[in-house]
Structure formats: C-alpha cells, structure tokens
Amino acid sequence: MTDKIIIFDTTLRDGEQSPGASMTLEEKLQIALSLENMKVDVIEAGFPAASKGDFESVSQIAKKIKNSTICALSRAHENDINLAGKALRYANKSRIHTFIATSKIHMETKLKMNKNEVLEKAVKAIILAKKYTNDIEFSAEDAFRSDPKFLCEIFEAVINAGATTINIPDTVGYSTPSEVFELISYLIKNIKNSNKAIFSVHCHNDLGMAVANSLSAIRAGANQVECTINGIGERAGNASLEEIVMSLKTRHDLFNCETNINTKNLVPLSKLVSNITGMHVQANKAIVGLNAFAHEAGIHQDGILKNRETYEIMKATDVGWKENRMVLGKHSGRAALKTKFNKLGITFETDLIFDNIFKEFKNLADNKHEIFDDDLLSLYSHQRTKKENNKFEFINITTTTNYKKKIHKATISLTVNGNLITHDGEGNGTIDAIFDSIKKATNTYYKMDLYSVKSVTPGTDAQGEIHVRLSGKNITINGNDIDVDTIVASAKAYIDALNKIEQISSLKYQSI
Ligand code: KIV
Ligand code: ZN
Numbered sequence: 001m002t003d004k005i006i007i008f009d010t011t012l013r014d015g016e017q018s019p020g021a022s023m024t025l026e027e028k029l030q031i032a033l034s035l036e037n038m039k040v041d042v043i044e045a046g047f048p049a050a051s052k053g054d055f056e057s058v059s060q061i062a063k064k065i066k067n068s069t070i071c072a073l074s075r076a077h078e079n080d081i082n083l084a085g086k087a088l089r090y091a092n093k094s095r096i097h098t099f100i101a102t103s104k105i106h107m108e109t110k111l112k113m114n115k116n117e118v119l120e121k122a123v124k125a126i127i128l129a130k131k132y133t134n135d136i137e138f139s140a141e142d143a144f145r146s147d148p149k150f151l152c153e154i155f156e157a158v159i160n161a162g163a164t165t166i167n168i169p170d171t172v173g174y175s176t177p178s179e180v181f182e183l184i185s186y187l188i189k190n191i192k193n194s195n196k197a198i199f200s201v202h203c204h205n206d207l208g209m210a211v212a213n214s215l216s217a218i219r220a221g222a223n224q225v226e227c228t229i230n231g232i233g234e235r236a237g238n239a240s241l242e243e244i245v246m247s248l249k250t251r252h253d254l255f256n257c258e259t260n261i262n263t264k265n266l267v268p269l270s271k272l273v274s275n276i277t278g279m280h281v282q283a284n285k286a287i288v289g290l291n292a293f294a295h296e297a298g299i300h301q302d303g304i305l306k307n308r309e310t311y312e313i314m315k316a317t318d319v320g321w322k323e324n325r326m327v328l329g330k331h332s333g334r335a336a337l338k339t340k341f342n343k344l345g346i347t348f349e350t351d352l353i354f355d356n357i358f359k360e361f362k363n364l365a366d367n368k369h370e371i372f373d374d375d376l377l378s379l380y381s382h383q384r385t386k387k388e389n390n391k392f393e394f395i396n397i398t399t400t401t402n403y404k405k406k407i408h409k410a411t412i413s414l415t416v417n418g419n420l421i422t423h424d425g426e427g428n429g430t431i432d433a434i435f436d437s438i439k440k441a442t443n444t445y446y447k448m449d450l451y452s453v454k455s456v457t458p459g460t461d462a463q464g465e466i467h468v469r470l471s472g473k474n475i476t477i478n479g480n481d482i483d484v485d486t487i488v489a490s491a492k493a494y495i496d497a498l499n500k501i502e503q504i505s506s507l508k509y510q511s512i
Contacts, residue, residue: 002207002252002256002257002258003218003223003256003257003258004043004186004223004257004258004259004260005218005223005224005225005248005257005259005345006041006200006223007040007041007042007199007223007225007227007244007245007259007260007261008040008041008044008071008200008224008225008226008227008229009035009040009043009044009048009226009227009228009229009241009334010044010202010226010233010238011035011228011229011232011241011273012028012031012032012043012044012045012046012057012226013030013044013046013047013073013232014044014060014202014226014238015228015229015232015233015238015277016028016046017234018232018233018234018237018277018279019234019476020156020277020278020279020449020450020469020476020478021232021277021278021279022475022476022477022478023276023277023476023478024117024477024503024504025053025056025057025060025481025503025504026434027276028045028046028060028061029057029060029061029064029228029270030272030276031273031276032045032061032064033064033065033349034265034268034272035068035229035269036065036067036068037067037262037265037345037347038261038262038265038266038269038345039067039261039262040068040241040258040260040261040451041068041069042068042070042095043068043069043070043071044069044072044073044097044226045057045058045061045066045069045071045072046058046061046063046072046073046087047072047073047074047509048072048073048074048080048081048083048086048144049074049075049077049080049083049084049299053122053150053242053492054456055083055086055087057313058070058072058084058087058229058294059086059087059088059089059090059175060154061087062087062089062090062091062094062145063091063322065091065092066092067092068093069091069093069094069095069097069135070088070091070092070093070094070095071094071095071097071137072087072088072094072095072096072097073097073098074096074097074098074099074125074129074300075098075099075100076098076099076100076121076122076124077125077307078124078128080098080129081096081098081125081129081132082128083099084096084129084132085129085131085132085133086132088132089132092381093135093312094132094133094135095133095135095136095137095165096129096132096133096135096136096137097126097136097137097138097139097167097506098121098126098129098137098138098139098210099117099138099139099140099141099167099169100118100121100125100138100141101140101141101142101171102118102140102141102142102145102146102147102150102151102154103141103142103145103146104145104146104147105145106141106142110199115150115153116273118132118154119153119154119157120146122138122154122157122158122405122437123157123158123161123222125138126138126158126161126162126163127161127162130161130162130373131511134162134164135164135165135167136162136163136164137163137164137165137166137200138155138158138163138165138166138167139167139168139169139202140154140155140167140169141169141170141171141205142169142171143169143170143171143173143178143183143185144168144169144170144171144172144174144175144180145172145174147323148183148186148187148190148425151168151187152187152190152191152376153188155187155191155194155197156191156192156193159191159193159194159196159197160193163197164197164198165197165198165199165200165224165249166187166191166194166197166198166199166200167200167202167224167226168183168184168187168200168201168202168217168222169199169201169202169203169204169226170197170201170202170203170204170210170213171202171204172204172206172235173203173204173205173206173207173209173210173235174206174207175203175209175213176207176209176213177209177212177215177216177261178216180201180213180216180217180220181216181217181219181220182214184199184201184217184220184221184222185220185221186374187199188220195400198204198223198224199217199221199222199223199224200222200223200224200225200226200302201214201217201218201222201224201225201226202212202226202238202239203226203238203239204234204235204236204238204239205231205233205235205236205237205238205239206235206236208236210231210238210239210240211231211240211243211244211247213239214227214239214244215244215247215248215255218248218255218257219255220364221395224238225239225244226238226239227239227240227241227244228240228241228271229241229242229269229270230242230270230273230274230279230281230285230288231243232273232277232279235307240285240286240287241261241266242266242270242286242287242288242319243286243287245259245261245266246263246266246286246287246314246319249263249314250313250314262308262345263318263319263320264317264318264319264320264345265345266287266288266319266320267287267288267319267320267321267365268320268345268346268377269320270287271288271374271377271378271381272377272381274379274452275382275465275467275480276381276478276480277478278371278450278452278467278468278469278478278480280452280454280467284321287314287319288319292313292316292321293312293316293321297313307395312411313459319342322344322373328340328361328371329365329371329374330362330365330366332361334354334358334367337357337358337361337376338354340376341357341376341380344373344376345379346377346380347469348461353383356383357379357380360379360383361376361379361507364379364463364484367461367484368461368463368484370459372456372457372510374456374457375456375463378456378463378465378482379400379482382480382481382482390499390502391417391496391499391502392416392442392495392497392499392502393414393415393495394414394488394491394492394495395413395414395415395420396412397410397411397412397413397415397434397437397487397488397491398410398411399411399430399433399434399487401430407425408424408426408428408429408430408432409424409425409426409429409433409434410424410425410426410427410433410434410437411423411424411425412434412437412438412441413438413509414423414438414441414442414495416441421441421442422441423437423438423440423441424437424440425437425438425439425440431451431487431490432488434487434490434491435448435490435494436492438494438495438498442495442498444498444501445472446470446471446472446473446497446498446501447470447471447472448468448469448470449466449469449470449471449476450467450468450469450478451467451469451488452465452466452467453465453466454466454467456482461484462484463482463483463484463489464481464482464483464484464485464486464489465480465481465482465489466481466482466486466489466490466492466493467480467493468480468490468493468494468497468499469497470478470494470497470501472497473501475501475504477497477501477504478497478500478501479493479494479496479497479498479499480493480496481493481496
C-alpha cells in the first residue's frame with residue numbers, strides 16, 4: 001500500500017516571514033490560486049492576528065479557494081484563535097493551526113511558563129478552535145529541543161481535546177535526519193492515541209538539512225510535510241516543496257509515497273514566487289534552478305544524446321521546464337496566446353487580465369524577435385500585480401550620460417493621480433539619476449534595500465527583469481517590471497513599488 005502524503009504549503013505565512021518577502025493582497029491571492037491549481041492539499045494563508053493585512057488576505061483567500069484547505073495560524077491565545085476563526089468563516093475547507101513552545105529555553109525565557117501551564121494553554125486553545133472547525137492542527141514550537149516525554153504528554157492531551165494534526169517543528173533547523181527519524185518514531189509509538197491524528201513535520205534549513213529531515217520524518221511515519229515554494233521562509237528558509245515532492249516521486253522505490261501535486265506546475269510557481277518576492281532562485285538549485293537540467297561537460301552531453309537517463313534522473317518537462325521554443329510572434333492572435341498560456345498551466349481569472357497581457361505581448365513582439373516561454377511567464381507574473389487606478393503611472397524617461405565628465409542625468413515623466421509631472425534628477429550613474437528624478441517627481445523618499453537585474457531569456461534583445469525593494473515608514477515592499485530596455489524597466493519597477501506602498505501603507509505588519 002502506498003501512503004498519501006499531505007502537502008501543506010506555508011509560502012504565504014512562513015515564506016512571507018523571509019526578510020523582504022512581504023507580498024500584497026493581490027500577490028497572495030495569485031499565489032494561492034496557483035497553489036490550488038497545482039493541487040496543494042493545505043495552504044497556510046497567513047497569521048490573522050499579526051496584522052490587519054494578514055487578516056484580510058486570509059479572509060480573501062478563504063473566500064476564493066475552493067479545493068485546497070485554507071489554514072490560518074494562531075498562537076494558543078484566545079484572541080488569535082477568534083481572529084483565525086473569523087478570517088476563515090467563508091472557507092470551503094478550513095483549518096486552524098495553533099502553536100505554543102515546548103522547549104525549556106522557550107518556556108522559561110520567552111513564555112515564562114512551566115510545563116503544566118503550557119499544557120493547559122494548549123488544551124484550552126484546541127477547545128476554543130473547535131468552535132470554528134473540526135480540522136485543528138497543533139504545533140509544539142521548537143519540538144526538537146523539547147523533552148520527548150513532555151511532547152508525548154502534551155500531544156496526547158491535545159489529541160484528546162480534538163486536535164486532528166500533530167505538527168513537530170524543527171523551528172531552529174537544529175536537528176539531523178537520524179534524530180528526526182528517532183523522535184518521530186518514538187512519538188508515534190509512545191503517544192497512546194497517536195492513531196487518532198495525522199503526524200506532520202515542519203523543518204527549517206539553518207544547517208541545510210530541512211528537506212533531508214522532512215524526508216526522514218516521512219520514513220518514520222509522518223503523513224504531512226510543511227514546506228514552501230523555493231524553500232523561502234524565516235532565516236535560512238523552510239524545506240523546499242519542489243525538492244520534497246520530486247524526491248518522493250523520483251525515489252518512489254524507497255519512500256513508497258504519493259502526493260497530489262501536479263509537478264508540471266513546479267517551475268511556473270517557482271518563477272511566480274521569485275518574481276513577487278524579489279528572491280532569485282540560485283542557478284544550481286535542485287529542480288527549479290536554471291542549471292538543474294543543463295549539461296555542460298562533453299561526456300555528459302554525449303551520454304544524454306545516447307540515452308537521457310545516463311545523466312538525468314528526472315525529466316525536465318515533468319517539473320515544468322519547456323524544452324521547445326515558442327513559435328509565437330507579432331502575428332499571433334489571442335486564441336493562440338491563450339492556448340499557449342493554458343499549456344503552461346496558467347488560466348485567467350478575468351478577461352481583463354488576459355486583455356492586458358495580450359496588449360503587453362503585442363508590445364513585446366514589436367521589440368523582440370523570438371518570444372520564449374520564459375517571456376510569457378514573466379509577462380504573466382508581472383501583469384497580475386498591476387492594479388487599475390494606480391496613483392503613479394510611468395509615461396517616459398530620457399537619460400544623458402557623459403562618463404568622462406561624470407555626468408548622469410535623467411528626466412522622468414509620470415502621472416500622479418492623472419496629472420502629468422516631469423522632473424529632472426541626477427546621480428552617480430544612470431539608474432541612480434532615474435531614481436532621483438522619480439523621488440523628486442513623486443515627493444517620496446524611501447530607502448532602497450535591493451536593486452537587481454536579471455535577463456529573462458538569452459539574446460541581446462532579451463527582456464530585462466528588474467526588482468527593487470524599498471523600505472521606510474515600517475513598510476518593506478518589492479516592485480518589479482520587465483522591458484527590453486533595462487532603463488525603462490528600472491523606472492517602472494520603482495514606480496510599481498511606490499504604487500504598492502500606496503495600497504498598503506495603512507496596514508502595519510507585526511512580526512511574531
Ligand atoms: O517554525 C515554527 O516552529 C513555526 C511554527 C509556527 C509551526 O513556524
Ligand atoms: Zn516555521
């Protein structure tokens with residue numbers, strides 16, 4: 001009998017706790033829809049008590065998503081649980097995930113509570129959560145540095161109170177695969193009512209072992225694994241969803257487990273998350289890195305040509321890489337474009353979104369000879385963040401550079417609430433001058449934490465993909481855009497970030 005492994009994605013919650021990875025409501029909705037499309041079982045949509053923005057995004061996601069279970073995180077506090085229950089009230093399938101720390105260091109120094117108090121609080125939390133849903137997950141924060149006997153006690157008590165999933169987090173990424181195997185086996189064996197709950201694992205990657213630890217937990221009997229797209233998350237991140245899913249699939253002989261995941265969506269989702277968060281995926285990252293299926297050495301290329309399996313244990317197309325080039329160009333029509341997007345696993349929520357993408361596609365086709373799948377994926381992931389009625393709209397940019405005389409000037413034209421404004425700026429380089437002109441034109445003065453340039457595809461006419469990260473007034477926000485002209489893309493990405501700040505500036509994020 002093969003075991004079913006529940007894939008619990010926490011990109012929108014733990015993933016968003018990555019420094020600089022905050023997302024707008026629209027961006028979270030887009031990721032949630034794509035996760036649902038990929039058949040993720042449980043989507044942890046956020047932590048409603050953390051901020052108004054988190055509450056709102058969990059509520060909106062809960063309304064929209066029909067097939068995946070929507071989960072909201074809460075501390076074992078009455079107010080947190082009530083807010084989680086409220087945010088989930090329109091969900092088709094809802095789960096409350098409540099947690100409290102169980103390690104000596106956390107109980108003594110952070111919570112200032114003893115074991116009995118912690119146990120009592122955990123049980124109370126479950127009883128309250130049951131008012132809202134029957135699907136309740138309990139996590140013992142910092143479980144791998146906790147006393148295993150106490151873990152047995154607290155887990156037994158919360159299962160009796162109604163918890164249906166028991167999550168065992170390696171909160172600080174301290175454990176190793178053999179220790180994980182031992183602890184999970186011990187707990188399943190020694191908790192009297194362990195057969196009444198699903199066991200889950202949640203590993204952080206501080207020592208680079210999050211995926212190995214998660215797989216070890218599965219071998220020991222865990223049936224749920226918590227993970228994120230591209231492995232993003234607090235500090236060094238969480239276990240990467242794509243690596244876990246492909247390990248289970250590729251080494252079915254060893255794990256004898258199945259997931260529901262449509263693996264062809266892995267690469268498009270990885271790109272979407274990377275574009276939204278501005279966190280690039282390293283080229284040698286397993287599964288979704290640019291080089292994951294690239295062969296450089298002559299001996300390898302020769303082997304691959306003779307038999308792909310000499311040097312490949314997975315098929316690139318099984319995880320969403322496209323081997324074939326696009327044949328779309330400026331004469332292509334709407335139907336051809338839509339069909340191509342559908343083949344890439346992308347459907348459009350509204351005609352308006354597709355209409356905007358079609359316009360952008362036509363512009364691109366006028367400026368770029370060949371259009372690759374990656375160009376389309378970039379068009380898609382940039383377009384969906386563009387909102388109607390933005391405060392700032394890019395109109396034009398002109399730049400002058402005299403390298404010898406160290407003169408770098410820019411003149412930006414943009415609209416502010418529909419009124420045209422033109423302003424000059426100068427700086428240490430062309431990009432610096434562009435940003436200076438935008439700051440002056442918009443009267444905004446944020447700090448720039450990140451500016452990055454990436455080429456979407458090969459070729460000198462490739463589109464430049466720009467990410468900027470601005471911070472100030474308790475907000476950190478990512479802006480991005482693409483254009484065949486990197487200078488234009490830089491100006492548009494900066495303006496994109498300013499528009500997002502306008503959208504969310506009323507909401508303050510409080511970290512847990
Ligand atoms: O890492 C952790 O312990 C967590 C819990 C809230 C599950 O993210
Ligand atoms: Zn975590």
